[in-house]
Structures are given as structure tokens and as C-alpha cells.
Amino acid sequence: MVETRTSDDASHGHDHAQCDGDHDHHDHDHADQGQGTSLGRGYGPFILVIPLLLALLIRNQFDALGNADFRLWSTLFVSVCIQALPFLVLGVVVSGLIAAFVSPELVERIVPKKSVFAVPTAGLAGLALPGCECGSVPIAGRLVGAGTPPAAALTFLLAAPAINPVVLVSTAVAFPGNYSLVGARFMASLATAILVGSWWARRNDETLLSSLTADEHSHVTNKFHTFVDVAAKDLLHAGGYLVVGALAAATLQLVIPRSVINSVADSEWKSILIFAALAVLLSICSEADAFVAAGLPQFSLSSRLVFLVVGPVIDLKLVAMHAGVFGRKFAMLFAPVTLCTAVACAVIVGRFML
């Protein structure tokens, strides 16, 4: 976790002890602002209210804000964020429950010892989480924190957003009657998750992986309190990186000219590569990507399968979220490995099943 709280927090705690006697409950925030000594405590409401008021003041004041492309960018950015919110909330509720109620002992009892069994089991467990990729990042982080072998947690991370029932049903709706595509998506995604999981089981480089640990809660006995605390923390943590990803995705959607897509429809290899790139750059939710792929009928089914397999496992916003939850070094290694595995699995499965 990228946190800097050692010296900072100590000083806050100190400040707090000093202030506590001097001010009553309501004066706190104001007193802090006035003194300007203890940034980080009690400034929350202000850091929020002041920019919001400023934003309200500049509303409709500048021509630049009315620019059609900028308004479109805003629409895309906000809609990616809002669309992900329900899945993110579902994800952090589950991750909060894991932190509060799943002890390392329990994990040890449930998860098979050998990674040969643990990795495929974790992949199939992905069937049980109805959601998209944004929710599974904090869950995987907490699973590692609760003592799950990282290889199994990563397999779950990759499998859950691609093979859960909601995604499979929406794929079937987008491609009516084309059950072999639904099957191919399931097979290729599960294979990607298991292969990448096995790769990590072999490598298992602990120094690369920073995880969300539950140790900071050792002093708290109230499980409900732990649940809320972890859920809130993970929401803002993963949510912050989600916003970074949404910024990138909205910008790229505007920058990539459509003609690029149409010019490559004739070559199978080029269209496979372009679809892999699009899946990464556009960062479309795994519950919606099938509809996008269905809207591009000029491309072969197998190149569109690449889009459906790559999108849920790796894209811009996921790289940002992985870097936030598991560490930047890990994300830089994990992203290319996952991307190549996903493309290979999709191409091979596509050749046999489509």
C-alpha cells in the first residue's frame, strides 16, 4: 500500500492531544484552520467544500467549459466513474467482510495447500462474484491480506470479472444465438486467469507485492467497526485509482480517431492487435464490452474475442488500480504478462471454438 503515515500521524496525534483540552467539539476544525499547524486533521470537510463552491461559481462562466469536445469528455469521464460506482461499492463491502470475518486460520482451512489445486479453485470461484473488474481489485487485495496465497488471489482477480454469470449473460444477449462465443469467452478467460496464477505461484516474489494487511486492526475488537473502516478505506483507495483510469480512458476515447479502427478491418492479425490495444485503452466495463464488440460487425469473431478476453483482465484503469493496491513494481510486471497471456489464450481458443 502506498501510504505515508509514520511521522505524519505521530505529529497529528501530538497536536490532537494538545488541542483537545482547549477547544470543544465544534470549534475543532475552525481552530485547526486558523492555526494551520495540523493539516490532515479536521480539514476534510474544508478540502471538499471549498473546491465544490469554486466549481459552482465558475459554472457557465467560461467559454472553454462550453466547448463541445470538452463537454463530451466530461460526459465520458463522469459516466465511467458513475458506472463503476455500484460495482466498486459491492467490491469494498465484500472486502470489508473479508477483513472483518475471514481470519488467516479460516483461509488456511479452506484454500488448498498446493497451488496446483488452489489456482484452478480460485479461478472457478470467480463464477460467484457478479460484478465487473473494478470490484474485484480491492477484494483480491484483502484476500492476500487475510492470508490467501497471492497466486490464488490473483487468479480470482482475473477470473471473477470475466466469467461471472452477469457477464456471460450479457455476452449472450449481445450476440444472440452465438453460444460458441460465450463458451469461447469463458474458456479463454479462465485459461488466462489460471495461467497467470500459475506463473505467479512459480515466481512468488514477495518483495514485489505489497498487500493490504489487516494488522492495523489488531487493537480493534469490534468487527462491525473493522468492516466499516476497511470498506471505507478500500473504497477511497481503489476509487481514487479508478478516477485516474477514468481520466485516461475518457481522454483516449476522444483522441483515438475512428478511422484507425476501420482501416484495419481487412487484416486478421492487425485487427487482433488493434482490438487488444482498444481493450486496454478504452477501459470499458466487462458487463458492457460485449455490446461494444457486437457493434463492430465488420471484424471477425475471433478478433472480437480478443477484445472480450483482454478487457476484463487488463486495461488502463486496472493498471492504475493494481499499482495502487499491489504496488507499482508489481503492476508494471503483471500488466504485460497478463496482456500477452490473454491475447494468446483468446487467439488459440478462438481458432478451435469459433
Place this chain on the structure above:
Amino acid sequence: MNRVGRASVMLALGLVMARMLWTGSFGWFIQQRMQIPLLLATIVLLALGLYEGISGTREEHHKPDTVFKSTAPKVGWLMILPLLVLVSVAPTGLGAAAADRVEAFKPAEETELFPPIEESSDGPPEIRVLDFVNRAIWDESKSLQDRPMRLEGLVVNDADVPDGFLLTRFLVSCCAADGVPIQVAVRDVGQTFPNDTWVVADVVWREPDIPYTDLEDDVWNVDAELISITVDPDPPTDAYESPYE
């Protein structure tokens, strides 16, 4: 960020979402069927925010030594960025700028039979733009032939249609970022409307000389001749009516 900071962000997010649900403006950004998940998420956000806010403030005052044990990385503050954009730019969904960027949707072959179009008591029957395009391209019984239809959509002016405009709705399956325009080229309009005007147009399908399926690429439009047009007095952009199809 400490617990009070986290609570503020969650409450601000929750309140803005609650307002969007109340006014229906969430429909500009995501599909209508996402309403229930968004509502549940909003309730959870507000509940988490309230609990964090109350117990965080209380903790600060009663147990100074345990305070700030629980922090979240500063990146969490970024979550107010969408709120700032919402408040300052007040974006209002997809329009002509989006339609210019993405090729119009050409539906793949419809396997089902098209049901008969029901007559309407006041004027031509109103059908969805997607339905119109679908029937124009794939209906072998030619249910649109010589029959006026009422369409509701946005005006998108385009150089390919100098004598009219592209009547446009967006097909959105999850959020506005995956939106694809569906368009009917309305011909012989005789007046111009600014981009993004919501209009109600009575049109008759203009059958192509060569079937669409024999045309090259996807650069053609489904054409229609205008009978009458009015600026939409009640555009589907608020109060839970989705602007998208």
C-alpha cells in the same frame, strides 16, 4: 486522509448521487437499468459515510491515542474530481459531438420476425429510431413502405445530408462511454436546426435503389423524407426518461 476526511468524501459522493437519482439526470451517464444498483450503492455510501463521520469524530475526542491509526492514501481525494466536473461543467449526455466521432450503428441481421406496427390515434405511429433502422434494413415484409412514422431524436447536422440532418439517438448498453449513434438521414427538411435540438419528426422511409446489404462498407445512411417536424416540447432528458435507446 483520516476518517473524517473519508466520511466527507463518501457523504459528498452519496449526496450528489442521491440528487442525480432524484432528478433522473443519472440517465445521461448510465443505462436506466443501472438505477437500482446505483441506488443501493448510494445508500451504502451514505451509511458508511455517516458511521465513519460520527465514530471518527467521536474517536478523535475520546481516544486520542488510537486516532489516525486508520488512514487511507491521499489518492482517495481524487474521488471528488467527478463531482467537481459535474458541478462546474454540468455535462448533459451524448450529442452531436459524440455522433461525429463514432460510426453510426448498423444492426446485424435480425433473426426474429418484426411484429406489426400498431396504429396510433393521433398521427403516425411513434417507433424507436433503432426499430426504424432495423426494419428499413432487414424487414422483408417492408413494414415501413409508404407509411409515415413518428421519430423522436436529436438533430445532428452533417455534410453528407445537405438538405436535412441526421436524426440521432444513442444506443447505450452500460454507460455513455459505450454509446453508439443510431441515425436516420431526414431529407428535404427546408429549414435548419442547430445541433442537439430535440425534434419530433414524421417521416416516410425512402427505399434505396440497391438493397442496403449490397452496398459497400458501412458508409450509407437509412434515408427518410420529411412530412412534418416540430421542436420536441418534452424531450426525454429528465424525470427518469432515458435519452438513450
